[in-house]
Every structure is written in C-alpha cells, then in structure tokens.
Amino acid sequence: MEAHVLGFPRIGRGRELKRALEAYWRGESSAEALLHCAETLREQNWRYQYDNGLSLVTVGDFSLYDQMLDTACMLGMVPPRFGTVNGDVDLTTYFHMARGDAQRNIPAMEMTKWFDTNYHYLVPEFSAQTNIQLASRKLLDETHQALALGLRPKPVLIGPITFLSLSKQEDGVNRWEFLPQILDVYCQMIQRLAPLCDWIQIDEPVLCTDLSLEGKAQATTTWQQLKKAAGSCQVLLATYFGRLDEAVPLIAASGCDAIHLDVLRNESHLTEIIQQLPTSMMVSAGIVEGRNVWKNDLRCSRERLDRLRNMIGDERLMIGSTSSLLHVPVDLFQEQQLDPAIKSWLAFAVQKCREVALLAHLLDDGDHEALLRGSDRIQNCRRSDSRVERPLVRQRAAQVCDAMHTRTAYALRRPQQAQWLHLPLLPTTTIGSFPQTRAIRLMRRRYQSGEVSEQVYRTFMQSEIHNAVSEQDVLGLDVLVHGEPERNDMVEYFGQQMDGFCFSEHGWVQSYGSRCVKPPIIYGDVSRPRPITVEWIRYAQSLTDKPIKGMVTGPVTMLCWSFVRDDLPRDVVCRQLALAVRDEVQDLEQAGIQLIQIDEAALREGMPLRKDEAETYLRWAVDCFRLTSAGVADTTQIHSHMCYSDFNTILPWIAAMDADVISIEASRSNMDLLEGFRRLEYPNEIGPGIYDIHSPRVPEVAELIDLIWRALEVVPKEKLWINPDCGLKTRQWPEVRAALRNMVSAAHQVRQRVEQDQQSCRTAD
Numbered sequence: 001m002e003a004h005v006l007g008f009p010r011i012g013r014g015r016e017l018k019r020a021l022e023a024y025w026r027g028e029s030s031a032e033a034l035l036h037c038a039e040t041l042r043e044q045n046w047r048y049q050y051d052n053g054l055s056l057v058t059v060g061d062f063s064l065y066d067q068m069l070d071t072a073c074m075l076g077m078v079p080p081r082f083g084t085v086n087g088d089v090d091l092t093t094y095f096h097m098a099r100g101d102a103q104r105n106i107p108a109m110e111m112t113k114w115f116d117t118n119y120h121y122l123v124p125e126f127s128a129q130t131n132i133q134l135a136s137r138k139l140l141d142e143t144h145q146a147l148a149l150g151l152r153p154k155p156v157l158i159g160p161i162t163f164l165s166l167s168k169q170e171d172g173v174n175r176w177e178f179l180p181q182i183l184d185v186y187c188q189m190i191q192r193l194a195p196l197c198d199w200i201q202i203d204e205p206v207l208c209t210d211l212s213l214e215g216k217a218q219a220t221t222t223w224q225q226l227k228k229a230a231g232s233c234q235v236l237l238a239t240y241f242g243r244l245d246e247a248v249p250l251i252a253a254s255g256c257d258a259i260h261l262d263v264l265r266n267e268s269h270l271t272e273i274i275q276q277l278p279t280s281m282m283v284s285a286g287i288v289e290g291r292n293v294w295k296n297d298l299r300c301s302r303e304r305l306d307r308l309r310n311m312i313g314d315e316r317l318m319i320g321s322t323s324s325l326l327h328v329p330v331d332l333f334q335e336q337q338l339d340p341a342i343k344s345w346l347a348f349a350v351q352k353c354r355e356v357a358l359l360a361h362l363l364d365d366g367d368h369e370a371l372l373r374g375s376d377r378i379q380n381c382r383r384s385d386s387r388v389e390r391p392l393v394r395q396r397a398a399q400v401c402d403a404m405h406t407r408t409a410y411a412l413r414r415p416q417q418a419q420w421l422h423l424p425l426l427p428t429t430t431i432g433s434f435p436q437t438r439a440i441r442l443m444r445r446r447y448q449s450g451e452v453s454e455q456v457y458r459t460f461m462q463s464e465i466h467n468a469v470s471e472q473d474v475l476g477l478d479v480l481v482h483g484e485p486e487r488n489d490m491v492e493y494f495g496q497q498m499d500g501f502c503f504s505e506h507g508w509v510q511s512y513g514s515r516c517v518k519p520p521i522i523y524g525d526v527s528r529p530r531p532i533t534v535e536w537i538r539y540a541q542s543l544t545d546k547p548i549k550g551m552v553t554g555p556v557t558m559l560c561w562s563f564v565r566d567d568l569p570r571d572v573v574c575r576q577l578a579l580a581v582r583d584e585v586q587d588l589e590q591a592g593i594q595l596i597q598i599d600e601a602a603l604r605e606g607m608p609l610r611k612d613e614a615e616t617y618l619r620w621a622v623d624c625f626r627l628t629s630a631g632v633a634d635t636t637q638i639h640s641h642m643c644y645s646d647f648n649t650i651l652p653w654i655a656a657m658d659a660d661v662i663s664i665e666a667s668r669s670n671m672d673l674l675e676g677f678r679r680l681e682y683p684n685e686i687g688p689g690i691y692d693i694h695s696p697r698v699p700e701v702a703e704l705i706d707l708i709w710r711a712l713e714v715v716p717k718e719k720l721w722i723n724p725d726c727g728l729k730t731r732q733w734p735e736v737r738a739a740l741r742n743m744v745s746a747a748h749q750v751r752q753r754v755e756q757d758q759q760s761c762r763t764a765d
C-alpha cells in the first residue's frame with residue numbers, strides 16, 4: 001500500500017533555509033552556497049520520509065521562496081516590470097519578484113494568505129504581455145536528484161485550476177483565456193517527468209472552496225489532458241483543507257488514477273463521495289492531520305480506514321497526510337523543554353511521516369494490538385490530565401451572558417470619548433509595533449537563556465519603550481504606542497503568559513519567504529493568571545502627556561495563529577481566550593489606559609472556505625471580540641486592527657464588532673476597498689492604512705496627501721484616522737522615521753485645508 005505525505009516543511013529543522021536566504025540577500029554568501037543548502041535540505045526531507053517508512057518521497061514541494069512563485073516561473077510568467085525572460089528565470093529575477101527591487105524601485109508581486117492558513121503565497125499576475133512558455137527545469141532537476149539518491153520520487157505540481165483561481169489579472173484581461181497555453185507547458189513538464197516516476201501529484205486545493213464558474217467549466221478537461229500527457233505514469237489529484245462537495249463529479253470524470261481527500265473533513269459524506277467515483281480510481285486517504293500537532297489516535301484512524309477499505313478494497317487504497325506538512329514544525333525530537341506528558345501527545349512533521357507509515361502497516365493482517373494499546377494510553381493520558389479540563393474556566397464560560405457583549409450605543413460613547421481625548425481632526429497613530437532590532441532580539445535571547453537578569457532585561461526594554469515614545473513625540477503623532485519591544489510575536493507572547501498553552505523551542509513554521517512563526521500550542525482550558533501588558537503600557541504612559549494606546553491581541557487571532565486542541569470546538573476555545581483577554585483589557589483600563597487596541601489581524605483569514613459555514617464562524621468570532629471589548633466604560637476608546645483586507649463580503653460583521661475605531665490595510669488597493677464602507681455607511685471611526693509597511697519604500701508626502709483625499713471622498717472627516725497599514729516590526733528605523741514623518745506632514749497639510757474650508761463655510765453662514 002502506498003504511504004506518502006503531500007509535502008514537507010522546507011525551512012529546515014534549524015531554520016537553515018531562513019539563515020541561508022538572509023545571508024544571501026545581505027550579500028554575505030554566494031548563490032552556490034544557497035543552492036547547496038537547498039539541495040541538502042531536500043535530501044534531508046526525503047530521508048525523513050524514506051527512513052520513516054513512506055513508500056514515496058515528495059519532490060517539488062521544496063521552494064526557495066514559494067511554490068506558487070515557482071509555478072509562475074515554470075510558466076515563464078515574469079511580470080514585465082522585472083524585465084524579459086530569456087530561457088529559465090534566474091535567481092536574481094526570482095527574488096525580485098518575491099521581494100521587489102529596491103534599487104530600481106520595482107514593487108514585489110502581491111502576497112496573500114494561502115486558503116485559511118497563516119502561510120502566504122505570491123499572487124501570479126496575468127497581463128496583455130503575458131507570454132507562457134516553459135521557463136524552469138526545477139522540478140525535473142529535483143526529481144533527478146531524488147532518483148540519484150535511489151529514492152522513489154513523486155513530483156508535485158500546483159494544479160492549473162488552483163493556479164488560475166488564485167492568480168490576478170490586469171483590467172481587460174481574462175486569465176482563463178491563458179489556460180490552453182498553460183496546459184501546454186504543464187503537459188511538456190509532465191511528459192518529461194512521466195518516465196522518471198510512478199506517481200505525479202497534482203494539487204487542487206481550490207476544489208475545497210466554492211469553485212468559480214470558469215473553474216467548474218474547465219476543470220475536468222484540464223485534468224484529462226494532464227493525464228493524457230502522463231501516459232502510463234499515474235496521476236494523483238490532490239484535494240485538501242476541506243469538503244469536496246460539488247467537485248466530486250468533476251474529479252470522477254477526470255480520468256486520473258487517484259484522488260486524495262481529507263478523510264476527516266469529508267467524513268459525513270464519504271460514502272456518497274466514493275459512490276460517485278469510478279471503480280478504477282484509487283483513493284488516497286488523508287488521515288494524519290497536516291494542520292495541527294496532535295499525535296494521531298491510531299485506533300480511531302484504523303477504524304476510519306477500515307470502513308473506507310470495506311467500501312473500496314485494499315488495492316484501491318493509499319494512505320497520506322490530510323494536507324502538506326508545511327504548516328507544522330519539523331521535528332518534535334529536538335524539543336528539550338516541553339513537559340514530558342504534553343510532549344508525548346504531540347507529533348511534528350517527522351513524526352507524522354511515521355504515523356502515515358504505521359497506519360498503512362496497521363491495515364496488514366497481523367496482530368497490532370500492542371501498537372494500538374500504546375496509542376490508546378497516550379490518548380487516555382491526554383484526556384484525563386488535570387490541566388486539560390479546568391472546572392473554574394468552564395464555570396466562568398458558562399456564566400457569560402448577553403449583557404457582557406454589549407456597550408452603550410456608539411453615538412452616546414463618542415462624545416464622552418471626545419471630551420477627554422481632545423484629538424485634532426484626522427488624528428495620526430500607528431498600529432503598534434516598532435522595529436524589532438537585532439539588539440532587541442539578542443537581549444530577549446540572553447534573558448531567556450539566563451545570561452542576563454530580569455532587572456537588566458526590564459531596564460533594556462524600558463529604554464526601548466522610552467526611545468519609541470520620544471521618536472513618536474518628535475514626529476508629532478497624536479496617539480502613541482509603546483512599540484511592543486517586549487514581544488517576540490503578538491500571539492506567542494500572550495500565549496506564553498496564559499494557562500492552557502505550551503511552547504516549543506524550535507517549532508518554527510514558515511509564514512512567508514524567510515519569515516517564520518512559532519505558533520503556541522493550546523492544549524487545555526485557557527485563563528490568564530495575571531496581567532500581561534499593564535506594566536509596560538503604564539510605563540509608556542508615564543513618559544508622555546499624549547494618550548498611549550494599549551495593545552493586546554484579540555481572541556480570534558490568538559486562536560487562528562496557534563495550534564488548537566482538537567477535543568473542543570473552536571468557538572469554545574475562542575470564548576475562553578476572549579475572557580482571558582477581556583481581563584487584560586479591564587486591567588489596562590484600571591491602570592488608567594483609556595485607548596485600547598484589540599488586534600484581530602486574522603479575523604478574515606479564519607473564515608471557513610465554504611460560504612455555508614461562514615456565518616456561523618462570523619457570529620461567534622464577532623461575539624468573542626465583543627466579549628473581549630465590552631467590559632469597559634463608555635469613555636474608553638476601543639480600537640481594532642485587521643490585516644489582509646478582503647473585507648467586502650463581511651462588512652456588516654465588521655460593523656457588528658462595534659470597535660470605536662478600526663484600522664485596516666488599504667494602501668495597496670488605493671483606498672478602493674473603502675467604497676464598501678461608504679455603501680454600508682460604516683457608523684464608527686476608521687483608519688485605512690495609507691502606507692504599505694511590507695515594503696522598505698518610503699512613501700512621498702504628495703502621494704500620501706492624495707490617498708488621504710481619496711479616503712475623505714468616502715469617509716466623513718470626523719471619522720477618519722491616519723495610520724500605516726500594519727505594524728512596523730519588520731522594518732528598519734531609518735525607513736520608519738522617514739515614512740512616519742511624511743505621513744504626519746501629509747495629515748497636517750490636509751487637516752489645515754479641511755479646517756480652512758470649515759472656517760470659510762462658517763463665515764459664509
């Protein structure tokens with residue numbers, strides 16, 4: 001029986017790829033060194049798969065930056081601003097596409113979230129100049145590398161339907177018209193791969209979303225052609241992240257040799273799905289979860305697989321992970337500090353490979369009872385651990401009532417806030433973080449390792465806060481922040497101070513390019529034993545007469561960016577988080593902080609992939625935000641920040657959050673997205689980001705003024721705030737200083753004009 005995973009993390013168990021990339025970008029190492037590191041990592045990843053008993057190793061999941069970008073390169077789709085392509089896309093062009101070219105002032109390709117994960121892909125661009133041609137040998141070379149090592153490669157490609165669905169097009173261009181040319185390149189590649197392997201994997205995760213009309217119309221014939229190109233090599237059509245629904249008949253008619261599906265997320269429809277497939281089609285059962293870190297319940301999985309086997313027979317079954325393992329850390333065995341009991345409940349990518357192989361083995365005849373008992377013991381230990389279910393947390397959650405979600409009407413709060421705040425028109429602020437410098441990170445590491453005392457650490461962080469506050473004072477911002485120097489990450493930091501969470505030392509997961517996150521693990525009921533941010537924020541407030549905006553991470557974002565326990569529904573966990581953050585918000589208020597931002601950066605990305613599940617999610621997500629924020633006085637101003645602002649379909653829900661002020665990403669869309677807020681007559685205040693913090697480019701005053709005027713066409717002047725798109729932690733101080741200086745100057749100039757106009761209106765009256 002074939003046993004495989006859909007993909008493996010590429011960052012390396014010691015984040016080798018991150019270090020190699022950043023050294024190369026800084027000009028400190030050669031392209032050869034980078035490519036050598038990549039080759040070594042691929043080999044290492046395949047060894048993990050092979051040594052743990054998988055029958056195939058996945059090839060082509062490795063990338064120097066992103067697999068969608070790699071696919072665009074394979075198709076020769078270099079956007080014209082980066083130059084013309086001659087032959088294969090070179091490394092310099094590749095990284096310019098990913099990160100922009102600062103020297104020539106060329107913006108990078110857009111980055112956005114990969115389905116409902118915290119991974120970002122680069123969005124391929126179709127324009128009138130797009131010229132599709134095979135322009136990368138990467139997949140072929142890597143397949144040869146695996147063969148040379150004596151391994152059995154299974155090359156993987158992002159499928160054409162997913163690729164096109166996730167791309168963008170310039171006005172007047174229909175990207176679907178490129179499908180025949182794209183297919184031609186895919187077929188060329190597949191024809192070359194076919195003699196080298198038994199299986200080719202075509203990833204079509206878009207099948208687990210509500211498919212577009214074009215996608216539906218083109219899918220089946222597209223895959224039929226891919227299969228034709230593969231000849232006698234078998235094609236596995238891989239779906240993941242959700243339910244298949246209406247995609248099943250499309251797949252059934254594809255002529256492909258196997259379908260991969262997520263058994264857990266399709267459980268209730270499994271029989272129906274199988275009935276629709278031709279009996280010649282094999283089923284690769286995604287049974288080991290690729291999106292969380294919990295050890296597989298082998299008995300339960302074996303029962304699931306047995307039911308499936310009874311429907312289709314042994315010879316039609318393959319065993320796999322539910323999705324690529326890109327979304328989990330590499331190797332649990334590196335962890336030295338985890339509580340041993342909790343560690344025994346976990347599996348990272350390497351361990352998950354083993355689980356897939358074990359499950360294939362468990363389906364053989366033979367006595368596997370000892371193995372199953374071992375797995376049962378672990379599951380029981382986890383269920384009965386006293387840290388998992390805590391009566392006080394449950395009691396408190398049960399006592400939550402409607403009144404705890406509701407504040408006085410905004411119209412009544414607003415004048416009360418204005419009375420003490422005395423803000424000018426178009427107030428300026430930032431989203432929270434200032435540059436996380438090398439020195440800050442180093443100090444944190446030295447403190448964690450015990451090299452420096454708590455006293456030294458605190459004094460250092462206070463001096464960073466002092467520095468951030470005086471920078472903001474000099475810049476003339478109206479509402480200040482403390483700058484978040486004490487936070488390694490906006491989610492991990494809060495998790496580290498709550499009960500019910502645990503942490504890995506090396507559990508890095510790629511977020512984009514070389515940037516990684518270390519998601520905390522929620523294993524038990526969550527509560528907040530003591531205040532988290534109060535000391536830091538109070539210190540910042542003691543340094544200035546201007547208002548400091550307190551900064552906390554909201555419950556939905558804590559949930560979305562953590563590994564969440566799988567023994568409770570997500571909304572229940574989220575409500576526990578909401579109560580914990582609610583306590584923090586109230587403590588900040590008690591400490592005299594009257595502006596508090598509750599970041600819900602991930603609210604939009606947490607939306608389920610299927611529209612029919614969106615409303616349920618939005619209802620509890622918005623409720624949790626309200627539960628977090630509604631315990632404060634009318635005079636306290638609640639802010640919220642959300643990134644990745646594809647908000648148009650959920651605007652009424654954003655309004656229902658009832659934050660006094662929201663800040664959102666808008667600069668890259670040129671304020672276009674505000675149109676929706678105008679139609680809705682968004683009642684509260686709003687700060688559409690006027691400069692893109694993802695790029696080192698310093699925006700000019702004139703363009704900022706222009707954006708502010710554009711925003712004023714839509715947002716009444718009394719409701720508009722001026723701020724960047726997101727936090728500034730990934731930037732450097734010189735850029736930040738220059739950009740904020742321009743932002744404040746732009747705000748002042750527009751403010752003056754608006755005030756003059758007001759004056760002359762009054763005189764005319």
Ligand SMILES: Nc1nc2c(c(=O)[nH]1)N[C@@H](CNc1ccc(C(=O)N[C@@H](CCC(=O)N[C@@H](CCC(=O)N[C@@H](CCC(=O)O)C(=O)O)C(=O)O)C(=O)O)cc1)CN2
Pocket residue numbers: 118436438441442444445487488489490491492511512514515516517518561730
């Ligand atoms: N969880 C989460 N998801 C998010 C975001 C976010 O902020 N958090 N933002 C959006 C964009 N995603 C991002 C993801 C990561 C980073 C980022 O900057 N990551 C850092 C790591 C941040 C971190 O946890 N840093 C730790 C550990 C840093 C570290 O590597 N330390 C060195 C030692 C210090 C040194 O020599 O530099 C080491 O351990 O070897 C700290 O500051 O304490 C990185 O990859 O470089 C930025 C944006 C969406 N998703």
Ligand code: MET
Pocket residue numbers: 431432433490551599601641643726727728729
């Ligand atoms: C990814 S959203 C970031 C919000 C946070 N307050 C920051 O400025 O970093």
Ligand SMILES: [Zn+2]
Pocket residue numbers: 601641642643725726727
């Ligand atoms: Zn943000």
